[in-house]
Amino acid sequence: MAYIDVRQMSRMFLTGTQVTHANTDISFKVEQGSVVVILGPSGAGKSTLLNILGGMDSPSEGEVLIDGVDIAKMNARQLTTYRRQSVGFVFQFYNLVPNLTARENVELASQITKNARDVAKNPKLLLCDEPTGALDYKTGKQVLQVIQNAAKETETTVIIVTHNSAIAKMGDQVIRINDAHVQSIEHNAHPTPLAEIEW
Numbered sequence: 238m239a240y241i242d243v244r245q246m247s248r249m250f251l252t253g254t255q256v257t258h259a260n261t262d263i264s265f266k267v268e269q270g271s272v273v274v275i276l277g278p279s280g281a282g283k284s285t286l287l288n289i290l291g292g293m294d295s296p297s298e299g300e301v302l303i304d305g306v307d308i309a310k311m312n313a314r315q316l317t318t319y320r321r322q323s324v325g326f327v328f329q330f331y332n333l334v335p336n337l338t339a340r341e342n343v344e345l346a347s348q349i350t351k352n353a354r355d356v357a358k359n360p361k362l363l364l365c366d367e368p369t370g371a372l373d374y375k376t377g378k379q380v381l382q383v384i385q386n387a388a389k390e391t392e393t394t395v396i397i398v399t400h401n402s403a404i405a406k407m408g409d410q411v412i413r414i415n416d417a418h419v420q421s422i423e424h425n426a427h428p429t430p431l432a433e434i435e436w
């Protein structure tokens with residue numbers, strides 16, 4: 238049984254009279270302990286999907302089976318328990334803090350590295366939203382190395398959202414998302430060690 242099994246999942250947002258289709262008819266499966274890279278341009282629906290996998294949001298339609306349990310059917314309290322027991326996050330600091338000085342950038346970088354280390358210790362599911370977005374090249378690589386090790390050395394399942402297509406090579410699976418839809422799913426029998434990836 239796949240650790241993650243997303244079935245025809247859609248998420249729409251209603252703002253006033255405007256409907257935004259952030260995720261439309263999304264389906265894919267992920268094996269436990271694998272690394273998945275979700276690639277797509279800004280606005281494609283990547284963060285929406287990640288938030289749903291992490292139990293921070295619920296879909297409008299469809300099923301999201303995690304370890305055989307449909308988290309789409311969970312209420313707020315059940316989702317909180319799910320998050321606490323199973324999920325680690327590496328957040329997209331980039332969007333939260335757009336104007337950093339060089340020094341703040343360095344501090345943030347070490348904080349994120351630490352964050353990734355903490356998070357990489359245990360969770361069954363590690364969700365990373367643009368984990369290298371705010372980081373310099375070297376630190377970004379370190380964070381991804383920690384993440385890759387977590388998947389290799391433990392049974393942690395890792396999902397990395399990025400618009401950097403070079404990072405896709407580290408994935409056992411690459412899911413391309415565009416305009417709320419899954420565009421393609423590729424399986425990679427020989428993911429590239431991070432040390433050999435450059436961007």
Ligand code: ADP
Pocket residue numbers: 250251252257258259277278279280281282283284285286
């Ligand atoms: P990405 O992470 O790929 O940049 P998002 O998942 O953040 O994309 O957003 C996908 C679409 O859904 C965008 O058009 C965005 O404006 C919209 N969206 C995301 N969250 C909300 C929300 N809470 N309310 C209304 N629209 C939203």
Ligand code: MG
Pocket residue numbers: 283284285329366
């Ligand atoms: Mg995003």
